[in-house]
């Protein structure tokens with residue numbers, strides 16, 4: 001009558017905190033992550049025959065996360081994701097693939113009396129660093145790194161004109177508008193054949209470059225559209241990180257509407273006189289793209 005089409009299972013929302021204490025200086029470094037593990041393999045009978053003998057319990061996966069976090073660095077998260085994936089496919093012969101997602105939360109060192117404090121940190125925004133990896137037996141590790149929830153706004157230096165017009169078009173052209181978005185940027189690494197290959201890569205430098213490029217272009221570009229600005233970001237990241245195969249962005253266009261206040265004593269608040277705006281929570285534009293290195297034309 002029926003058969004299992006696809007299955008994977010694991011532990012989600014494993015919260016992890018690790019501190020490194022420099023014995024000489026007394027300086028602590030802290031990392032907080034949220035980990036998801038999903039395993040694939042010869043696990044059909046656990047669904048179809050109530051056969052739990054093939055189940056590596058999700059609690060075991062959680063305990064393993066803690067143990068490997070103790071035995072290995074958990075930063076950069078790309079490498080820890082690969083360590084976890086490697087463990088599951090090499091420890092259990094019937095497990096053939098491990099999907100690992102790690103969200104790294106921000107703990108930024110506090111400055112106190114003008115000096116970096118040795119053991120105090122603060123959350124300087126909701127931005128997260130995300131890694132999604134798949135370790136597949138006999139193939140290697142596929143890794144995608146991401147920046148998410150980085151909220152930015154520029155109060156000028158953005159235009160939108162020359163767009164297609166027809167009888168459905170109401171939007172006026174603008175040469176000066178507010179541009180705000182919550183940055184979601186991803187970069188796909190070339191397939192790594194082994195954990196050893198992964199360990200040689202400077203993922204932190206790539207993350208820093210992607211973040212710097214994103215913010216630099218956001219601020220400096222005389223933006224013709226979200227589309228044109230995000231393409232420049234992708235292009236520069238591809239140039240800066242040779243091991244990256246593709247860069248993608250998903251940018252909501254968070255609109256700020258002008259408010260006509262002329263009904264009140266002729267108050268001027270439109271066009272070049274606009275200073276008070278109404279931020280919109282919805283709807284929002286959503287502009288996405290993936291940019292790859294030049295080669296045979298890909299489908300668009």
Ligand SMILES: O=c1[nH]c(=O)c2[nH]c(=O)[nH]c2[nH]1
Nearest residue numbers: 160171224225226227253285
């Ligand atoms: O940068 C933009 N891209 C669009 O596609 C678009 N559409 C729209 O209404 N405003 C904007 N802005």
